[in-house]
Amino acid sequence: MNDPRPLRPKPTLRDIARLSGASTSTVSSVLSGTWQARRISEITAERIRSIAGAQGYSTNRQARGLRRGQSELAGLILPMHDNRFFAAITQSFEAEARARNLCPVVVSTLRDPREEIRTVERLISQAIDFLVIAGATDPAAIGALCRAGGVRHVYLDLPGHDAPSVVSDNRAGAALLTETILDRMESGTAGPRGRPYFLGGAPADAATARRIEGFREVVAARLGPVDPDQVIACGYAPSRARAEIAALRERLGGLPVALFVNAITVFEGVLTHIVTLPPAEIEGCVIGCYDHDPIASFLPFPVHMIRQNSEALVARAFELIDAEVDAPLLVEIAPDLVPPRSIHSTRFDLG
Amino acid sequence: MNDPRPLRPKPTLRDIARLSGASTSTVSSVLSGTWQARRISEITAERIRSIAGAQGYSTNRQARGLRRGQSELAGLILPMHDNRFFAAITQSFEAEARARNLCPVVVSTLRDPREEIRTVERLISQAIDFLVIAGATDPAAIGALCRAGGVRHVYLDLPGHDAPSVVSDNRAGAALLTETILDRMESGTAGPRGRPYFLGGAPADAATARRIEGFREVVAARLGPVDPDQVIACGYAPSRARAEIAALRERLGGLPVALFVNAITVFEGVLTHIVTLPPAEIEGCVIGCYDHDPIASFLPFPVHMIRQNSEALVARAFELIDAEVDAPLLVEIAPDLVPPRSIHSTRFDLG
DNA sequence: ATGAAAGCGCTAACAA
DNA sequence: TTGTTAGCGCTTTCAT
Numbered sequence: 001m002n003d004p005r006p007l008r009p010k011p012t013l014r015d016i017a018r019l020s021g022a023s024t025s026t027v028s029s030v031l032s033g034t035w036q037a038r039r040i041s042e043i044t045a046e047r048i049r050s051i052a053g054a055q056g057y058s059t060n061r062q063a064r065g066l067r068r069g070q071s072e073l074a075g076l077i078l079p080m081h082d083n084r085f086f087a088a089i090t091q092s093f094e095a096e097a098r099a100r101n102l103c104p105v106v107v108s109t110l111r112d113p114r115e116e117i118r119t120v121e122r123l124i125s126q127a128i129d130f131l132v133i134a135g136a137t138d139p140a141a142i143g144a145l146c147r148a149g150g151v152r153h154v155y156l157d158l159p160g161h162d163a164p165s166v167v168s169d170n171r172a173g174a175a176l177l178t179e180t181i182l183d184r185m186e187s188g189t190a191g192p193r194g195r196p197y198f199l200g201g202a203p204a205d206a207a208t209a210r211r212i213e214g215f216r217e218v219v220a221a222r223l224g225p226v227d228p229d230q231v232i233a234c235g236y237a238p239s240r241a242r243a244e245i246a247a248l249r250e251r252l253g254g255l256p257v258a259l260f261v262n263a264i265t266v267f268e269g270v271l272t273h274i275v276t277l278p279p280a281e282i283e284g285c286v287i288g289c290y291d292h293d294p295i296a297s298f299l300p301f302p303v304h305m306i307r308q309n310s311e312a313l314v315a316r317a318f319e320l321i322d323a324e325v326d327a328p329l330l331v332e333i334a335p336d337l338v339p340p341r342s343i344h345s346t347r348f349d350l351g
Numbered sequence: 352m353n354d355p356r357p358l359r360p361k362p363t364l365r366d367i368a369r370l371s372g373a374s375t376s377t378v379s380s381v382l383s384g385t386w387q388a389r390r391i392s393e394i395t396a397e398r399i400r401s402i403a404g405a406q407g408y409s410t411n412r413q414a415r416g417l418r419r420g421q422s423e424l425a426g427l428i429l430p431m432h433d434n435r436f437f438a439a440i441t442q443s444f445e446a447e448a449r450a451r452n453l454c455p456v457v458v459s460t461l462r463d464p465r466e467e468i469r470t471v472e473r474l475i476s477q478a479i480d481f482l483v484i485a486g487a488t489d490p491a492a493i494g495a496l497c498r499a500g501g502v503r504h505v506y507l508d509l510p511g512h513d514a515p516s517v518v519s520d521n522r523a524g525a526a527l528l529t530e531t532i533l534d535r536m537e538s539g540t541a542g543p544r545g546r547p548y549f550l551g552g553a554p555a556d557a558a559t560a561r562r563i564e565g566f567r568e569v570v571a572a573r574l575g576p577v578d579p580d581q582v583i584a585c586g587y588a589p590s591r592a593r594a595e596i597a598a599l600r601e602r603l604g605g606l607p608v609a610l611f612v613n614a615i616t617v618f619e620g621v622l623t624h625i626v627t628l629p630p631a632e633i634e635g636c637v638i639g640c641y642d643h644d645p646i647a648s649f650l651p652f653p654v655h656m657i658r659q660n661s662e663a664l665v666a667r668a669f670e671l672i673d674a675e676v677d678a679p680l681l682v683e684i685a686p687d688l689v690p691p692r693s694i695h696s697t698r699f700d701l702g
Numbered sequence: 703a704t705g706a707a708a709g710c711g712c713t714a715a716c717a718a
Numbered sequence: 719t720t721g722t723t724a725g726c727g728c729t730t731t732c733a734t
Contacts, residue, residue: 067728090432341626
């Protein structure tokens with residue numbers, strides 16, 4: 001039970017050939033499933049299979065890949081793993097990859113442009129069959145690398161310009177969320193506090209930009225012109241969000257009647273602040289979060305959340321890859337609204 | 352911008368050799384960083400590098416791996432991605448792999464024994480340099496495969512018997528959590544309701560078993576013998592947990608004074624139930640959760656959580672791999688207690 | 703119905 | 719300081 005390194009080296013095709021008295025080509029076709037095309041007799045095939053099994057043979061995919069000019073590796077790059085959305089993307093990606101008998105290779109780049117480049121170069125060097133690009137700071141640079149390396153690629157939740165993209169319909173999602181919180185907010189509060197605010201994200205980020213569009217659109221239609229200070233795109237850091245919400249509350253003399261929070265990390269920052277406020281003040285504020293966390297459904301005040309349809313996003317991406325689409329088209333997938341299910345709603349909505 | 356498939360095939364070492372007038376071995380050593388050992392002149396090296404750069408050359412790692420008998424691929428298998436703990440494991444794993452210039456290959460198996468085997472066979476076939484096994488239903492089978500394939504492996508958060516293991520000290524963690532909730536629970540409630548309960552997990556699971564040990568140990572020391580019905584190992588499904596907590600409450604005529612919840616999914620199930628109860632009843636119950644979710648810190652009642660030290664777990668695993676340890680030793684890493692930071696605690700602890 | 707042999711792109715002796 | 723060459727394990731054309 002406690003031997004050191006590989007006792008016997010792994011058996012190769014040649015070993016199996018020798019052991020079975022067949023040629024390497026016969027063994028190869030039997031073991032790679034092309035034996036019927038070669039009209040190998042069932043009896044030979046069976047003998048070879050059993051010997052291979054007994055020897056613990058398994059195909060060396062580096063060799064196969066080298067010979068066939070592919071790798072059966074499917075690449076995905078994303079910013080990070082500890083995030084529900086990307087975790088769901090990864091899970092779906094794996095399922096789709098496996099269904100095609102590909103090995104998923106998922107790598108995160110922590111939104112570091114240098115790391116993104118290094119990673120993609122590495123994946124290309126690894127001869128991945130295609131790359132799905134989910135969340136990159138410089139999509140164009142990555143696209144260029146793939147192109148140069150002859151690697152088919154698809155952008156996910158991120159619009160690219162040199163290949164197909166599958167993205168959430170952020171504008172529609174934001175509009176939906178905004179409608180929802182406007183419907184629920186107390187009207188009649190005068191002045192700046194009576195207006196909805198948008199918090200978090202980076203305007204340079206395409207997703208944030210589209211969400212701001214959706215927010216503006218709905219607010220403008222229902223409450224008139226949107227003041228620039230109603231949009232606070234302060235990035236994704238909880239600490240920054242905390243500072244911003246505190247400052248906002250200071251300015252307004254209380255929480256606004258409606259708050260559109262652009263990401264779960266921003267929401268976390270907001271939470272650390274509002275948790276210190278008197279419950280009555282929190283109850284005067286309707287919160288919408290453009291991200292989803294099941295636990296947030298149970299907070300003592302209602303949180304309306306948007307959940308991106310990660311499964312559909314990934315499924316469409318694979319369809320494009322299967323169809324060998326290379327043209328830069330854009331597919332949009334509608335996200336879903338997740339209503340609150342909190343103690344608060346129990347007390348006030350159901351109770 | 353919109354060309355079809357690989358225009359020019361990727362340049363090879365031979366192409367660069369021809370273009371630079373050098374031999375393939377010279378080019379190889381320059382491009383793989385072994386050129387100083389070969390005493391290649393700086394000028395030749397630089398010329399080759401620039402030509403390679405201009406041609407967009409990148410090493411074909413399948414070929415390199417085949418030749419060198421390795422792959423520079425680091426494997427990790429885990430049950431799933433949409434879980435904070437495993438996501439953190441993945442993130443750390445990537446960092447450690449990258450620091451060693453390895454490409455991380457992380458695959459989830461959804462706790463499906465068939466899938467585990469298939470995945471490991473696949474990874475071995477891919478010639479991964481080593482495998483980290485985090486959460487498998489049949490560790491022994493996986494170990495056997497690795498052994499047969501000559502692949503070094505380390506178990507993570509899971510005790511294996513044919514290779515080194517790095518695990519959370521679940522017993523100590525559970526004991527700590529139990530101490531904490533016993534300290535906070537209301538004493539003096541008579542009968543079964545006055546006792547702490549353990550909910551969730553699978554007794555066959557080593558982690559659950561150790562946690563039950565820790566729980567029993569502390570409860571026994573402080574409150575006397577533990578009744579078998581105080582341990583409800585009902586698996587991980589939220590729906591099942593919901594049913595179990597509802598049934599328990601029915602039996603006891605209220606929530607118990609202390610509840611040890613064995614996983615975040617179980618906690619979710621518990622939440623869906625207790626959220627329907629009057630707030631006063633919830634306040635009589637101290638909850639400890641052996642898992643961590645930052646949002647849960649903000650629930651309207653205190654939740655004491657245990658956070659496993661995923662970074663340390665992974666770091667130790669890589670140390671063992673670096674040191675080429677193959678013997679089945681066991682390393683335990685202490686987890687951390689995360690105190691509540693809820694509105695509830697604000698009101699009652701700080702206010 | 704099966705075998706022989708070339709070669710995928712790279713590395714590492716060994717030669718010079 | 720550099721070049722020649724064998725061969726990693728596999729697939730696939732061409733023969734038979």
